Amino acid sequence: MSADHEQAASPAGDDAPDDSVLSIELGGETVGARLEAAIASGRVIRRADGKFELRPTVKEPFIGKYGEFGRCCEFLNAFMFTHVYGGKAVPIGCRDCYKVKVLPETLRELMAVNEIAQDFSCASKGGSEVDRRDNQALYGSYFFLLGLDKARAVYRKLRDAIDAHPKLGPKVKLVIKRGCTNYEHACGPSDRYTFDPRLEAIEKYFWSKFVRKRPVLPQKYRNAMALLEMVRIAYRIGDDTYKDFTGGKELVSPTLSYDPEIPAARDEIAPAP
Numbered sequence: 041m042s043a044d045h046e047q048a049a050s051p052a053g054d055d056a057p058d059d060s061v062l063s064i065e066l067g068g069e070t071v072g073a074r075l076e077a078a079i080a081s082g083r084v085i086r087r088a089d090g091k092f093e094l095r096p097t098v099k100e101p102f103i104g105k106y107g108e109f110g111r112c113c114e115f116l117n118a119f120m121f122t123h124v125y126g127g128k129a130v131p132i133g134c135r136d137c138y139k140v141k142v143l144p145e146t147l148r149e150l151m152a153v154n155e156i157a158q159d160f161s162c163a164s165k166g167g168s169e170v171d172r173r174d175n176q177a178l179y180g181s182y183f184f185l186l187g188l189d190k191a192r193a194v195y196r197k198l199r200d201a202i203d204a205h206p207k208l209g210p211k212v213k214l215v216i217k218r219g220c221t222n223y224e225h226a227c228g229p230s231d232r233y234t235f236d237p238r239l240e241a242i243e244k245y246f247w248s249k250f251v252r253k254r255p256v257l258p259q260k261y262r263n264a265m266a267l268l269e270m271v272r273i274a275y276r277i278g279d280d281t282y283k284d285f286t287g288g289k290e291l292v293s294p295t296l297s298y299d300p301e302i303p304a305a306r307d308e309i310a311p312a313p
Contacts, residue, residue, distance in 0.1 A: 057241040064238050067128030071242055078123035093251040094118055100167055101269035103154055105259075107163030109186045111137065115250050117220055120243060127226040132239040134219045138191035140198055142166075142181040143213040147274040148281035151267075152207040153181040159201070162194060167266060168273045174221045178277065191216050 062072030075092075078084040085093050094114070116131040125131070144150040150166050157164040166181035183198065185191040195216055202208045218230035227233065255262060267285060274282035275291040282291065 057245045059245075061238075061242045061245045064242060066125055066236070069126065069128075071124055074126045075124055084119070084123050087251065091249045091251050092119070092246070093253070096253075100169075100172070101266040101273070102165045102167030103263045103266045103270075104165035105157065105163065107184065108161050109137075109163055109184050111163060111184055113220070114252055115247070116243070117222070119250055120246065121220075121223065124242065124246065127222075129236060129239060130219060130223045130227055130233050131243060132235045132237075133243050134223070135233070135235055136186050137219055138185045138188050139217045140183040140185070140191055140195045141215050141217055142183075142198070142202065143177050143215070144179045144181060144208075145212075146279050146281040147179070147270055148284050149208055149212060150179040150181060150270070151285070152205055153202070153212075156198070156201045156205065157181070157183065160194065160198070162190075168270045170273055170277055174225060178279070188216070188218075 064071050079086050083095050085095060116133045120131045142153050144153055154166050163184045164182060169175060169177045169180045183194055185194055195214060199214055202212050203210050224230055271282045271285055
């Protein structure tokens with residue numbers, strides 16, 4: 041789910057640590073030094089009130105819904121992992137985050153999984169992954185759980201629902217993941233993660249100093265806009281199931297092509313009189 045879909049889930053504890061956390065060194069550089077570098081590059085903005093926000097970026101087209109697990113991906117991944125930790129430490133706030141990922145191969149399948157997701161209490165999202173550089177999937181649907189046991193239970197229920205759906209079936213692949221893909225690419229296999237206890241204080245310190253952008257439009261309008269963008273992407277990659285969502289119409293009229301061979305009978309040049 042994009043940052044717009046996040047629900048606030050404050051780190052445990054009430055007492056915010058002081059500025060001394062900025063001197064904590066992770067991976068050969070202090071937290072404060074990495075933050076200042078991100079500010080200098082323009083990727084993080086320091087506001088007049090001393091708080092921080094991320095530079096606006098184009099969001100991936102995902103359709104999502106809220107659930108019982110309130111994730112904080114914009115704060116933990118996009119801000120803490122990417123800029124404060126410099127990709128050197130998986131946030132401790134992500135330690136127990138697991139996902140069941142479904143890998144639809146068409147937009148039709150993706151939207152069928154989205155229908156199934158409405159019957160699950162967990163948060164979920166689904167969208168195009170064609171333009172993501174960190175995996176080879178065309179589409180991805182994610183179900184977010186707090187703990188591996190819950191992820192395994194949802195996997196079994198979801199597997200049954202997908203197998204029975206007329207637009208899906210046993211051919212659709214499901215996997216259980218821990219945390220985000222970019223964590224594994226930077227820090228290795230997720231079953232080998234270690235968590236420095238100092239991360240809790242660092243994340244608690246920045247929690248109240250990070251400004252999360254809230255969506256202006258209601259969820260249903262954002263979902264409609266995401267579907268429109270996914271229709272465009274499906275057209276571009278040759279996935280004709282996009283026509284399920286255009287009333288069967290071509291998104292763009294096909295261009296005229298010509299026979300490379302010259303039809304002899306029609307193009308014969310008559311002999312001169």
